[in-house]
Amino acid sequence: MNGSPALVLDGVSRHFGGLRAVDGVSLTVGAGERHALIGPNGAGKTTLFHLISGELAPTAGRIALFGADVTRLAPHRRAALGIARTFQITKLFPGLTVLENVLLACEALDARKLVMHRRADAYGDLDARARALLERFGLSGLARELARNLSYGDQRKLEVALSMAGRPRLLLLDEPMAGLSAGESRSMHDLLDRLDRSIAVLLIEHDMDVAFAFAERVTVLHQGRVLVQGDRDAVSANRAVQDIYLGTEPVRDLGSGAEG
Ligand SMILES: Nc1ncnc2c1ncn2[C@@H]1O[C@H](COP(=O)(O)OP(=O)(O)OP(=O)(O)O)[C@@H](O)[C@H]1O
Ligand SMILES: [Mg+2]
Numbered sequence: 437m438n439g440s441p442a443l444v445l446d447g448v449s450r451h452f453g454g455l456r457a458v459d460g461v462s463l464t465v466g467a468g469e470r471h472a473l474i475g476p477n478g479a480g481k482t483t484l485f486h487l488i489s490g491e492l493a494p495t496a497g498r499i500a501l502f503g504a505d506v507t508r509l510a511p512h513r514r515a516a517l518g519i520a521r522t523f524q525i526t527k528l529f530p531g532l533t534v535l536e537n538v539l540l541a542c543e544a545l546d547a548r549k550l551v552m553h554r555r556a557d558a559y560g561d562l563d564a565r566a567r568a569l570l571e572r573f574g575l576s577g578l579a580r581e582l583a584r585n586l587s588y589g590d591q592r593k594l595e596v597a598l599s600m601a602g603r604p605r606l607l608l609l610d611e612p613m614a615g616l617s618a619g620e621s622r623s624m625h626d627l628l629d630r631l632d633r634s635i636a637v638l639l640i641e642h643d644m645d646v647a648f649a650f651a652e653r654v655t656v657l658h659q660g661r662v663l664v665q666g667d668r669d670a671v672s673a674n675r676a677v678q679d680i681y682l683g684t685e686p687v688r689d690l691g692s693g694a695e696g
Pocket of ligand 1: 481
Protein backbone atom coordinates (compact mmCIF):
# COMPACT_ATOMS: atom_id res chain seq x y z
CA MET A 437 0.00 0.00 0.00
CA ASN A 438 2.86 2.38 0.80
CA GLY A 439 3.74 4.47 -2.21
CA SER A 440 0.48 3.66 -4.01
CA PRO A 441 -1.37 6.62 -5.47
CA ALA A 442 -4.47 7.67 -3.53
CA LEU A 443 -6.63 7.26 -6.62
CA VAL A 444 -6.25 5.74 -10.07
CA LEU A 445 -9.03 5.94 -12.66
CA ASP A 446 -8.45 3.89 -15.77
CA GLY A 447 -10.79 4.51 -18.70
CA VAL A 448 -13.79 5.15 -16.45
CA SER A 449 -17.13 5.79 -18.15
CA ARG A 450 -20.69 6.30 -17.04
CA HIS A 451 -23.44 6.56 -19.61
CA PHE A 452 -27.05 7.54 -18.88
CA GLY A 453 -28.96 6.10 -21.82
CA GLY A 454 -27.36 7.80 -24.80
CA LEU A 455 -25.63 10.48 -22.71
CA ARG A 456 -21.92 9.91 -22.07
CA ALA A 457 -21.73 11.85 -18.81
CA VAL A 458 -18.25 10.45 -18.08
CA ASP A 459 -16.45 9.05 -21.08
CA GLY A 460 -13.18 7.14 -20.74
CA VAL A 461 -11.59 9.21 -17.99
CA SER A 462 -8.10 8.27 -16.76
CA LEU A 463 -6.67 10.15 -13.82
CA THR A 464 -4.14 9.58 -11.05
CA VAL A 465 -4.02 11.45 -7.74
CA GLY A 466 -0.81 10.77 -5.83
CA ALA A 467 -0.69 10.37 -2.05
CA GLY A 468 -1.01 13.83 -0.52
CA GLU A 469 -1.50 15.47 -3.92
CA ARG A 470 -3.71 18.54 -4.36
CA HIS A 471 -5.62 18.05 -7.61
CA ALA A 472 -8.31 20.30 -9.09
CA LEU A 473 -11.06 19.02 -11.35
CA ILE A 474 -12.45 21.82 -13.48
CA GLY A 475 -14.78 22.07 -16.45
CA PRO A 476 -18.00 23.74 -17.54
CA ASN A 477 -21.50 22.90 -16.24
CA GLY A 478 -22.51 19.38 -17.18
CA ALA A 479 -18.91 18.30 -17.90
CA GLY A 480 -19.35 15.23 -15.68
CA LYS A 481 -17.43 16.37 -12.58
CA THR A 482 -20.00 15.42 -9.94
CA THR A 483 -20.80 12.17 -11.76
CA LEU A 484 -17.10 11.32 -11.56
CA PHE A 485 -17.22 11.88 -7.78
CA HIS A 486 -20.22 9.52 -7.52
CA LEU A 487 -18.18 6.91 -9.41
CA ILE A 488 -15.14 7.35 -7.15
CA SER A 489 -17.15 7.16 -3.92
CA GLY A 490 -19.23 4.25 -5.22
CA GLU A 491 -22.68 5.86 -5.28
CA LEU A 492 -22.76 5.11 -9.00
CA ALA A 493 -21.32 2.08 -10.81
CA PRO A 494 -19.21 2.76 -13.89
CA THR A 495 -20.36 1.56 -17.30
CA ALA A 496 -16.72 0.76 -18.10
CA GLY A 497 -13.23 1.15 -16.62
CA ARG A 498 -11.47 0.48 -13.34
CA ILE A 499 -11.05 2.43 -10.09
CA ALA A 500 -8.28 1.86 -7.53
CA LEU A 501 -7.91 3.47 -4.10
CA PHE A 502 -4.55 3.26 -2.32
CA GLY A 503 -3.52 0.42 -4.60
CA ALA A 504 -6.69 -1.67 -4.13
CA ASP A 505 -9.19 -2.26 -6.94
CA VAL A 506 -12.54 -0.93 -5.68
CA THR A 507 -14.45 -0.92 -8.96
CA ARG A 508 -17.14 -3.18 -7.51
CA LEU A 509 -16.85 -2.18 -3.85
CA ALA A 510 -19.81 -0.62 -1.96
CA PRO A 511 -19.48 3.03 -0.81
CA HIS A 512 -19.06 2.16 2.90
CA ARG A 513 -16.23 -0.26 2.09
CA ARG A 514 -14.49 2.50 0.11
CA ALA A 515 -15.00 4.92 3.00
CA ALA A 516 -13.30 2.38 5.27
CA LEU A 517 -10.27 2.53 2.96
CA GLY A 518 -9.90 6.24 3.74
CA ILE A 519 -12.01 8.20 1.31
CA ALA A 520 -14.44 10.97 2.28
CA ARG A 521 -16.43 13.49 0.31
CA THR A 522 -18.59 16.55 0.60
CA PHE A 523 -21.56 17.20 -1.61
CA GLN A 524 -22.41 20.01 -4.03
CA ILE A 525 -25.47 20.58 -1.83
CA THR A 526 -24.83 20.65 1.90
CA LYS A 527 -25.95 17.56 3.81
CA LEU A 528 -26.15 18.30 7.53
CA PHE A 529 -28.66 17.38 10.23
CA PRO A 530 -30.25 20.85 10.50
CA GLY A 531 -32.14 20.16 13.75
CA LEU A 532 -29.02 18.99 15.65
CA THR A 533 -26.35 21.21 17.12
CA VAL A 534 -22.98 21.68 15.47
CA LEU A 535 -21.33 19.50 18.13
CA GLU A 536 -23.98 16.77 17.73
CA ASN A 537 -23.39 16.72 13.97
CA VAL A 538 -19.66 16.19 14.50
CA LEU A 539 -20.21 13.61 17.27
CA LEU A 540 -22.45 11.60 14.95
CA ALA A 541 -19.84 11.67 12.21
CA CYS A 542 -17.09 10.56 14.63
CA GLU A 543 -19.30 7.87 16.11
CA ALA A 544 -20.35 6.53 12.71
CA LEU A 545 -16.67 6.04 11.97
CA ASP A 546 -15.86 4.46 15.32
CA ALA A 547 -18.93 2.18 15.50
CA ARG A 548 -17.19 -0.48 13.46
CA LYS A 549 -14.09 -0.45 15.61
CA LEU A 550 -15.59 -0.05 19.07
CA VAL A 551 -18.55 -2.38 18.91
CA MET A 552 -16.54 -5.38 20.20
CA HIS A 553 -14.80 -3.67 23.09
CA ARG A 554 -16.68 -0.49 23.89
CA ARG A 555 -14.77 1.14 26.68
CA ALA A 556 -16.46 3.17 29.38
CA ASP A 557 -14.62 6.28 28.25
CA ALA A 558 -15.41 5.76 24.56
CA TYR A 559 -17.90 8.61 24.64
CA GLY A 560 -15.31 10.88 26.27
CA ASP A 561 -12.86 10.06 23.48
CA LEU A 562 -15.46 10.89 20.85
CA ASP A 563 -16.38 14.11 22.58
CA ALA A 564 -12.73 15.19 22.75
CA ARG A 565 -12.19 14.35 19.09
CA ALA A 566 -15.34 16.18 18.03
CA ARG A 567 -14.31 19.28 19.97
CA ALA A 568 -10.80 19.15 18.52
CA LEU A 569 -12.25 19.06 15.01
CA LEU A 570 -14.47 22.08 15.75
CA GLU A 571 -11.46 23.90 17.15
CA ARG A 572 -9.40 23.14 14.06
CA PHE A 573 -12.15 24.46 11.78
CA GLY A 574 -12.81 27.58 13.81
CA LEU A 575 -16.29 26.43 14.81
CA SER A 576 -15.85 25.97 18.57
CA GLY A 577 -17.87 29.06 19.38
CA LEU A 578 -20.83 27.59 17.49
CA ALA A 579 -20.79 24.12 19.11
CA ARG A 580 -24.21 24.58 20.76
CA GLU A 581 -25.92 26.27 17.80
CA LEU A 582 -28.37 24.30 15.70
CA ALA A 583 -26.81 23.57 12.32
CA ARG A 584 -29.77 25.25 10.61
CA ASN A 585 -28.95 28.57 12.33
CA LEU A 586 -25.42 28.73 10.93
CA SER A 587 -24.53 31.06 8.06
CA TYR A 588 -24.17 29.26 4.76
CA GLY A 589 -20.38 29.68 4.94
CA ASP A 590 -20.20 28.08 8.39
CA GLN A 591 -22.47 25.25 7.22
CA ARG A 592 -20.03 24.48 4.43
CA LYS A 593 -17.11 24.60 6.87
CA LEU A 594 -18.98 22.22 9.15
CA GLU A 595 -19.49 19.91 6.23
CA VAL A 596 -15.74 19.79 5.59
CA ALA A 597 -15.19 19.18 9.33
CA LEU A 598 -17.64 16.25 9.16
CA SER A 599 -15.84 14.76 6.19
CA MET A 600 -12.60 14.89 8.21
CA ALA A 601 -14.12 12.97 11.13
CA GLY A 602 -13.16 9.66 9.51
CA ARG A 603 -9.50 10.73 9.19
CA PRO A 604 -9.56 10.27 5.41
CA ARG A 605 -6.47 9.91 3.23
CA LEU A 606 -8.38 11.09 0.15
CA LEU A 607 -10.89 13.93 0.35
CA LEU A 608 -13.30 14.74 -2.48
CA LEU A 609 -14.65 18.31 -2.30
CA ASP A 610 -17.46 19.31 -4.66
CA GLU A 611 -17.46 23.12 -5.02
CA PRO A 612 -16.95 23.96 -1.33
CA MET A 613 -16.87 27.70 -2.21
CA ALA A 614 -20.13 27.72 -4.18
CA GLY A 615 -22.53 30.37 -2.92
CA LEU A 616 -20.06 31.82 -0.40
CA SER A 617 -19.43 35.55 0.01
CA ALA A 618 -15.94 36.82 -0.80
CA GLY A 619 -14.99 36.76 2.90
CA GLU A 620 -16.42 33.30 3.52
CA SER A 621 -14.68 32.07 0.41
CA ARG A 622 -11.29 33.32 1.65
CA SER A 623 -11.91 31.71 5.00
CA MET A 624 -12.75 28.38 3.31
CA HIS A 625 -9.66 28.74 1.14
CA ASP A 626 -7.48 29.20 4.25
CA LEU A 627 -9.11 26.19 5.83
CA LEU A 628 -8.36 24.02 2.78
CA ASP A 629 -4.77 25.28 2.71
CA ARG A 630 -4.34 24.20 6.32
CA LEU A 631 -5.55 20.62 5.76
CA ASP A 632 -2.96 18.03 6.74
CA ARG A 633 -0.52 17.65 3.84
CA SER A 634 -0.72 13.86 4.07
CA ILE A 635 -4.32 14.00 2.79
CA ALA A 636 -4.80 13.87 -0.96
CA VAL A 637 -7.52 16.27 -2.09
CA LEU A 638 -9.52 16.24 -5.32
CA LEU A 639 -11.32 19.57 -5.57
CA ILE A 640 -14.11 20.49 -7.99
CA GLU A 641 -14.01 24.24 -8.39
CA HIS A 642 -15.55 26.66 -10.88
CA ASP A 643 -13.32 29.59 -9.97
CA MET A 644 -10.11 29.11 -11.94
CA ASP A 645 -8.12 31.37 -9.62
CA VAL A 646 -9.11 29.29 -6.61
CA ALA A 647 -8.46 26.02 -8.43
CA PHE A 648 -5.01 27.06 -9.62
CA ALA A 649 -4.05 28.58 -6.27
CA PHE A 650 -4.96 25.35 -4.48
CA ALA A 651 -3.85 22.54 -6.76
CA GLU A 652 -0.47 21.44 -8.06
CA ARG A 653 -2.12 19.30 -10.74
CA VAL A 654 -5.26 20.00 -12.72
CA THR A 655 -7.64 17.95 -14.85
CA VAL A 656 -10.01 19.72 -17.21
CA LEU A 657 -13.17 17.80 -18.10
CA HIS A 658 -15.23 18.72 -21.12
CA GLN A 659 -18.30 16.78 -22.22
CA GLY A 660 -17.30 13.80 -20.09
CA ARG A 661 -13.75 13.57 -21.44
CA VAL A 662 -10.37 14.73 -20.20
CA LEU A 663 -9.55 17.78 -22.29
CA VAL A 664 -6.25 18.66 -20.61
CA GLN A 665 -4.39 17.20 -17.66
CA GLY A 666 -1.08 18.02 -16.05
CA ASP A 667 0.86 20.37 -13.85
CA ARG A 668 -0.85 23.63 -12.95
CA ASP A 669 1.38 25.83 -15.08
CA ALA A 670 1.05 23.72 -18.22
CA VAL A 671 -2.73 23.54 -17.83
CA SER A 672 -3.22 27.24 -17.12
CA ALA A 673 -1.14 28.14 -20.19
CA ASN A 674 -3.07 25.75 -22.41
CA ARG A 675 -4.98 27.42 -25.21
CA ALA A 676 -7.88 24.96 -25.17
CA VAL A 677 -8.47 25.67 -21.48
CA GLN A 678 -8.49 29.39 -22.08
CA ASP A 679 -10.91 28.85 -24.93
CA ILE A 680 -13.53 26.95 -22.95
CA TYR A 681 -13.32 29.35 -20.02
CA LEU A 682 -13.13 32.56 -22.00
CA GLY A 683 -15.41 31.23 -24.74
CA THR A 684 -13.24 32.64 -27.52
CA GLU A 685 -13.90 29.72 -29.85
CA PRO A 686 -15.42 26.24 -29.78
CA VAL A 687 -13.06 23.51 -28.63
CA ARG A 688 -12.28 21.17 -31.50
CA ASP A 689 -8.97 19.48 -30.83
CA LEU A 690 -9.28 17.06 -27.91
CA GLY A 691 -5.69 15.94 -28.34
CA SER A 692 -4.01 19.25 -27.55
CA GLY A 693 -3.51 18.60 -23.84
CA ALA A 694 -0.47 18.82 -21.64
CA GLU A 695 1.15 15.59 -20.49
CA GLY A 696 -1.13 13.32 -18.46
N1 LIG B 1 -28.63 10.41 -12.66
C1 LIG B 1 -28.55 10.97 -13.88
N2 LIG B 1 -29.35 10.59 -14.88
C2 LIG B 1 -29.26 11.14 -16.10
N3 LIG B 1 -28.37 12.10 -16.44
C3 LIG B 1 -27.54 12.53 -15.47
C4 LIG B 1 -27.58 11.99 -14.15
N4 LIG B 1 -26.62 12.61 -13.41
C5 LIG B 1 -26.03 13.50 -14.23
N5 LIG B 1 -26.57 13.44 -15.47
C6 LIG B 1 -26.14 14.24 -16.63
O1 LIG B 1 -24.75 14.00 -16.81
C7 LIG B 1 -24.09 15.19 -17.24
C8 LIG B 1 -22.97 15.51 -16.26
O2 LIG B 1 -23.56 15.95 -15.05
P1 LIG B 1 -22.69 16.33 -13.77
O3 LIG B 1 -23.63 16.67 -12.69
O4 LIG B 1 -21.71 15.25 -13.50
O5 LIG B 1 -21.93 17.63 -14.29
P2 LIG B 1 -21.01 18.66 -13.48
O6 LIG B 1 -19.73 18.76 -14.24
O7 LIG B 1 -20.94 18.28 -12.06
O8 LIG B 1 -21.82 20.02 -13.66
P3 LIG B 1 -21.99 21.30 -12.67
O9 LIG B 1 -20.75 22.13 -12.88
O10 LIG B 1 -23.20 21.98 -13.17
O11 LIG B 1 -22.14 20.79 -11.27
C9 LIG B 1 -25.15 16.26 -17.32
O12 LIG B 1 -25.59 16.34 -18.65
C10 LIG B 1 -26.24 15.73 -16.42
O13 LIG B 1 -27.51 16.23 -16.81
MG1 LIG C 1 -21.44 19.20 -10.29
